[in-house]
Amino acid sequence: MWQREKKPVVGIFGFSGCAGDQLAILHMEDSTIDFFTSADIKFFHMAQSHQEVPKVDIALVEGSINTERQLKELKEIREMADVVVALGTCACYGGIQYLGEDVETFKERMEYVYGKSGEVPEFLDLVGQPRPAQPISEYIDVDIMIPGCPISAENFVPIYTKLISGLLPQKYPMPVCVECKYEGNDCFLLHGKYCLGPVTAAGCNATCPSIDISCIGCFGTYEGANYPSMIDKLKEIGLSEEEVIRKLKLFGGNKVEQALKGD
Amino acid sequence: MSKEKFPEFVELIKSKGKLFGPVKQKEKYSFEEIKDFSELDFDYQRTIISPKKFITPAKYSTLRFVKFGQTEVLPDDEPQIVMGVHPCDIHAIKILDRLFLGNIKDPYYAKRRENLIIIGHSCLPDDKCVCQSTGTDMVEDGFDLFLTELDDFYLLWVGSDKGLGIAIEAENLLEENVSEEEIQEYVRWQQERSSMFTTSIPSYKYLADIIHLNYDSDVWEQFGEKCLSCGTCSLVCPTCNCFHVDDKIMMNAEEGIRERMLDSCTLPYYSMVAGNHDFRPDRTARLKLYYTHKLKEYIGRWGQPSCVGCGRCIAYCPVDINVITVSNALFEEVCETQEVCDQ
Structure with missing residues (x-):
């Protein structure tokens, strides 16, 4: 550690999502031991028994906010943490569940999934009253966003290690296309196939395009994204406007919603 | 042989x-x-x-550092x-x-x-x-x-x-x-x-002047609206060489590397300096920088533009912004307004 006198206390909190980002941290394998020794890790439910401290230096928050209870907990986290990091696409942009942000009550949700017979089980009372899925930035100030579905170690580690060293991570938005060209890949869009690379944040090392699969945008929105031109391009290769918007919204969450409204 | x-x-x-x-x-x-x-x-x-x-190369490290020292990586x-x-x-x-x-x-x-x-x-x-x-x-x-x-x-x-x-x-x-x-x-x-060449850049000799005359032209705005800011043009261009430098600390928070990676002037934070001041926050300005630097400013410094006519931007830009479409649009603009071109 360059700046800090003692190991920072890091809390890892999970809300609605698949918990894949917490799992991704445990899956770093070569660095997992270092992860637990380079900082004082607290609240990591997936990896350790419950332990509480009144304050953390850095809070890594995963998942979107879907209930009143989560909202209350989220606000408590903001109170107790110096730095709040949104971990993963759900926390950053709302994730896939943001697609259902207009379905509000549990009853509506259950019926949407299971049809008329969909009943609300009693245990759902435990999680509190439902709210439409929202990214954490909707309710609290977020200092750093590390998107990804799930996050990639290569993207997460350099940002995280700077934070625990008391340094400020450098923000430099790039689209997937940049990493795709680092890999020397051909462009799907030029061959009449859809790809969301130009509007998706980099950080994945262009994993999918490198194995010949179009980008579906799981790292969320790229800050320099040009949506009108992207929609035109995708329409040009034969997608309907509806299809294009559905694809953009899949992982784009609130950012795509805002961008589309702005046009 | x-x-x-x-x-x-x-x-x-x-x-x-x-x-x-x-x-x-x-x-x-x-x-x-x-x-x-x-x-x-x-x-x-x-x-x-x-x-x-x-x-x-697209990405390489130039320095390895530990808490109290560093070694250059050649x-x-x-x-x-x-x-x-x-x-x-x-x-x-x-x-x-x-x-x-x-x-x-x-x-x-x-x-x-x-x-x-x-x-x-x-x-x-x-x-x-x-x-x-x-x-x-x-x-x-x-x-x-x-x-x-x-x-x-x-x-x-x-x-x-x-x-x-x-x-x-x-x-x-x-x-x-x-x-x-x-x-x-x-x-x-x-x-x-x-005799096999079928495509040419119009008035290439005067392109620097044409760009100069068109510095405030609407043409840039039109291209700026289309540009995806994806950086492909810079990464495939054989003469684009701007790089971005970042220090990456390893998970043990004890050692790290300094990494250089290829950059592009079409990316949003390219012209950002200390204090978050951004000289070129919009796509139009960034695209204009790309083309004026390549085709005009380079001549002043090195005696020739830095386009070698390889055709990569023509082949790989997903939205057809390339040295041909840009120079054609600028050329037409000059013809309309200046009546200097009779080709």
Whole structure:
């Protein structure tokens, strides 16, 4: 550690999502031991028994906010943490569940999934009253966003290690296309196939395009994204406007919603 | 050199270091490491990434640091040989050389360049090649060896001491005397090749002035609206070389590396300086920077624009913003307003 006198206390909190980002941290394998020794890790439910401290230096928050209870907990986290990091696409942009942000009550949700017979089980009372899925930035100030579905170690580690060293991570938005060209890949869009690379944040090392699969945008929105031109391009290769918007919204969450409204 | 002897010649070159050459991968070509002669495919127009990847790779570390110290990371000493480099890409390397090996030598570039042997190869243009306009369709220097492929034989040019060394070693594969007929065939081939170009950049000679006159033109705005800011143009351009530097600390928070990665002036934070002041927050301004720098400002500093007419921007920009569409639009703008062009 360059700046800090003692190991920072890091809390890892999970809300609605698949918990894949917490799992991704445990899956770093070569660095997992270092992860637990380079900082004082607290609240990591997936990896350790419950332990509480009144304050953390850095809070890594995963998942979107879907209930009143989560909202209350989220606000408590903001109170107790110096730095709040949104971990993963759900926390950053709302994730896939943001697609259902207009379905509000549990009853509506259950019926949407299971049809008329969909009943609300009693245990759902435990999680509190439902709210439409929202990214954490909707309710609290977020200092750093590390998107990804799930996050990639290569993207997460350099940002995280700077934070625990008391340094400020450098923000430099790039689209997937940049990493795709680092890999020397051909462009799907030029061959009449859809790809969301130009509007998706980099950080994945262009994993999918490198194995010949179009980008579906799981790292969320790229800050320099040009949506009108992207929609035109995708329409040009034969997608309907509806299809294009559905694809953009899949992982784009609130950012795509805002961008589309702005046009 | 007769064509039968070519595989043996490649074998000889391979003994000098790691050999790279154009390889076909599905619909694209790429410079890849060559294990066997059969992998090579010289019948190609352009690779997606130019041979700049051997001298300014997409990502590499320049420094390794620990808590109380640092060591510079220089590239390996192993010689790399790249075969099948077209004249435009050789011109591009000459431009990069001037930049990186000028008054201030970049040690990482210099080391890689020293260890790189360039073996050029003749080519025939397609509808995206504009090297005739940019005057980079022929090359006299900047290579170690250059092969011109004709019907039954290769003509070999020697461009450096290293190249001469290889030629001397390959003495028994090469014929010293070139017959009058062979020279005639070469001249005919050159003439035929010159007549094969179908695309040109209008008024390339005056392009710098045209850009200057159009500095405030709406044309830029139109392109800016279309541009995806994806950075592809910079990454595929053989002369684009801007890089971004970042320090990466390892998970143990005790050691790290300093990494350089290729950048693009079309990306949103490219022109951001301390205090979050951004000189070019909008796409139009960034795209204008890309083209004015490449086609105009470069002339003032280096005497020539930094476009070598390789056609990569024409082939790989997903929304058709390239040296042709931009110069055409600017040219038309001048014709409309200035009535200076009667072409």
